[in-house]
Amino acid sequence: MDFFKQAVASAISKGPPFPYTWGDRLEDQGVWQLYNGTRREDGSDCSIFSFDVTANKNNLPMARNAVRKLRTIRHPGVITYLDSVETDSYIYVATERLVPLRWHVKRKSLSPETLKWGLFSIAQTIKFINDDASSVHGALRVGSLYTSESGEWKLGGFEVLSSMKDDDAVIYNYGSLVPEAGRYTPPELAKSGWSDIKRHPISAVDAYNFGTLIFEVFNGDFTGGEQAGQTKNIPPSMHSSYRRLVNSNPKARLSVGHFLEQGHRSGGFFETPLIKLTETVDNLGMKTEEEREEFLSDLEQLSDDFPEDYFRMKVLPELLKSVEFGGGGPKVFAVVMKISKKLSDDEFELKVTPAVIRLFSSPDRAIRVCLLDNLTLMIDRLPQKVVNDKIFPQMVTGFTDVAPVVREQTVKAVLTIIGKLSDRTINGELLKYLAKTSNDEQPGIRTNTTICLGKISKNLGVGTRSKVLIAAFTRSLRDPFVHARNAALMALAVTLDAFNEDDCANKILPALCSCLIDKEKIIRDQANKTMDAYLQRVRKYASSMPDTVLPPPSAIETSNSNNPRMSTPQSSEPASWTGWAISSFTNKVSAAAGEIQSTANDSVAPASRPNSAPLTSELRRPAPGTASASALHRQAVATPTALSARTSTSSNAQDYFQDSNPAEDDMIAWGEMEEESFFEAPSEAIAKTSTSSTVNPFQDDGEPDFAGWLAAQQKKPGAGKPLPKGLAKPAANGGRPVTAGRAATTGSVGGAGAKKAAVTTAKPKPLVAKKIDTAPKATDEDDGWGDGW
Incomplete structure (x- = not known):
């Protein structure tokens, strides 16, 4: 070779x-x-x-x-x-x-409909040679036929093709020298030679050879004249006309032109969808609307065994022209996509891609929707640069189209093209348009947007993924459309891995709670499934967390070894929710100055104790190294005499714990708790509270003002009555508390006149308790993404 x-x-x-x-x-x-x-x-x-x-x-x-x-x-x-x-x-x-057509015939790779279509094409060519050119082919057989790149049958073998007007035609002398001529020679010429052609009709030789060709293409081979007229494997509709073609009498033979006419009659053997398409496709743009609809209906009837090459090379270009310029519409484009499935990638890029790019800029909404519907068929054939730079900029106009069907199909198409878009396009322009469709007036579009976001979540940028999805899904949970809420719940379930544990616990789980009592059962069921998934995630994370982040007590004692010890735990019992109360209570007792005086007031009935007040045995002490604010204050204002007296009265501390009226001690403990909150204010204001004239004990939103209450009690008639236990001021004489009655009789504070003068002095402004705002701080955690949703 x-x-x-x-x-x-x-x-x-x-x-x-x-x-x-x-x-x-x-x-x-x-x-x-x-x-x-x-x-x-x-x-x-x-x-x-x-x-x-x-x-x-x-x-x-x-x-x-x-x-x-x-x-x-x-x-x-x-x-x-x-x-x-x-x-x-x-x-x-x-x-x-x-x-060579012989290859296809031997392999029997052509369907009966394709064989009819090929015979129809050759019959037209032979008719042209016999009738229009007044010539005889003389060598018509499978060996002289070929298929082109488009799959069409083409006639060759012109070695003896001659015009009957030529007296010195080649066919007269060389007709019998054509290779394999003996098998295909008509019976009249086999007897008398090829020079007798002039005595018979011009079409006689080619009509006989066309009959043998019919037998050969349906059976694979023609061995000789004895097979002429046999109808094996030949379609029944062709039997009668076929027999007339191979008639032994040349004058009685049916010409190829007449054979063609019979096949074209209504219901004839050449009335097939494929042959109709062949006759129509060349001038499709000139057809009327009715003719075009008939053509398309014929296209839909075509099966996959029809010649691919013909559709690829001839039908496809004509259909694309019809869609772009001839008003073919979406129906024609659907056929284009059906044919283009069998194109190679290079052929698709060469023939279809340019037309698709031009069609995306078409203002025809029907064409636009058809393109979006068929994106799945061609997205793998379209280069990424073409999709990102040429198709997507034209496609985004569908997000804001006035027609809801265009907006909906555009949202659905995002799932198809997302793999061909750059990260910048996805996290920039695409998310902005999806934010608009998530607020669309059509509930179906809002639902599809939620589904779309759930499916493209992995394509979103890591920095914006959780913010965008939380803002979009939690908003959809409040959508009045039931399917939109259901879509949000399912989207949250499938995007669980996109969120960290803090987002799950602080943002998503609270939003899911309202769906647990939704009016629709489908929402309640899905909400329970989704919440179970998130709870499992949070619980798993919580199980891996340490029990506490506080430093151990030994570390605190070591760090505070140079500082005065403020309080120590009073119990070795396990920590409980009451432990802080016990610790605080004992710290206050140890910091108290002076001696606890047992007076006549002990006989006074204690005030009724609230049911909610904890018992002394249930109180808990604070953590080591802490001290109550009231104790620190007393130490700061105590006189040297009171401080020196503390050592002499330490033996009385045990009497305090063995008091016969524990209810009063309970009230003192809760009072000391409330007193601590007041010391969050500056010390100057705290010092003035003892002279406040406020008579409302819960003036500041329920905050107890014990100093005001104490002053009010002193003003009442019979103020000589001793104050309740624990409220008497410590005196400078020996550290003993002095009641109001004793101050009046002993004159330690100047008698009654001095007492009145002290009460009528300029009244300082009442202390306003510090209010604590418990509302959560407004934080802008979505960096602007939440605004769009």
Whole structure:
């Protein structure tokens, strides 16, 4: 094979220039050898017929006749001539790329409908040769037929094609020299020779050969004249006309033209969708609306076993023209997508992609919706740069289209193209448009937007993913449309991994709670499933957390070893929710100055104790290293005498714990708790509270003002009555508390006049308790993304 190629190249170099490159050798076709080739100018495919003059001098007239007829005859059913060159040693003819029909027939790779379509094309070509050109082909058989790149059947084998007007026609002398002529020669010429053609109708020879061709394509081979007229495997609708073609009487034979007419009659064997399409596709743009609808209905009836190459090469370009310029509409484009499935990626990019880009800029909403519906069929064929830079900018107009169907289809199409968009496009322009559709007036569009966000969550940027999804889904949970709420719940379930544990606990779980009592059962059920998933996630995380983040007590004692000890735990019992109360209570007792005085007031009935007040045994002490604010204050204002007296009265502390009236001690403990809150204010204000004239003990939103209450008690008639236990001020004389009655009689504070003067002095402003705002701080955690949702 290589030697032959080198010989051919050497012969070409010595002869006229032939601008084609030789490829593989296929097979012998009559007097020719067939090769694949390519045109050097543009690299396009072609076929090359080669004739060796030196080895086949006897057949040289036939080769020259074939070149001459091929060059002059122009018909869609004839192989396309490109170029030829002739020298003393060879003849080369370049044509369109061809494949011998014999290959398909032997493999039986063609469906009956395709065989009918091919026979119809050859019948039209033979009719043209017989009727219009007044010529006889003389060598019609499977070996003289080819299929083009488009799958169409093309007629060749013009070695003896002759005009009956030519007295010196080649067919008279060389008709019997054509390879394999003996099997296909009509019976009348087999008896008397090819020179008797003039005595019979022009169409007689080709009609007989067309009949043998019908038998051959349906059965695979024709062995001789004894098979002529047999109907094995031939469609029944063709039997009658087929028999008339191979009639032994040449004058009684049905011409190929009449055979064509019979097949075209209503209900005839050539009335097939594929043949109708062939006749219509070339001038589809000129058809009326009714004719176009009929054409499309025929297209929909076509099955997958019809010739792919024909649709790819001939039908597809015409359909694209019709969609763009001829008003073909979405129905035609749907057929385009059906055909383009069988295109290679290079063919799709060359033929379909440019048209798709142009169609996305079309203002026709029907075309736009059709494009969006068919994106799944072509997205894998479209390059990422084309989708991101050319198609998506045209596509985004659908998000704001006035037609709801366009907006909805655009949202659905996001799932198809998301893999071809850049991160910048997704986290920028796309999210802005999805924020708009999440607030759409159509509930279905809002629902689909939520579903879309759930499915593209992994494509969102890590920095904005959780913020966008939480804002979108929690908003959809409040949507009045039940399916929108359900979509949000399902989206939250499938995007669980997109959120951290803090978001799950602080943002998502609270939002899910309201859905647990939704009016719709479908929402309640889905909310329980979603909440279980999040609770499992949070619980798993919580189980891995430490029991506490506070430092151990030993570390605190070590760090505070140089500081005065403020309080110590009074119990080794396990920590409980009452432990802080016990610790605080004992710290206050240890910090109290002076001696607890047992007076006549002990007989006074204690005030009724609230049911909610904890018992002394249930109180808990504060953490080590802490001290109550009241104790610190007393130490700061205590006189040296009171401080020195503390050591002398330490023995009385035990009497305090053994008091016979524990209810009063309970009240003192709760009072001390409330007193601590007052010391959050500056010390100057605290010092003035003892002289406050406020009579409302819960003036500041229920905050007890014990100093005001104490002053009010002193003003009442019978103020000499001793105060309740624990409220008497410590005196400077020995550290003993002095009641109001004792101050009046002993004159330690100047008698009654001095007492009145002290009460009527300038009244300081009452202390306003510090209010604590328990409302959560407004934080802008979504960085602006939440505003869009």
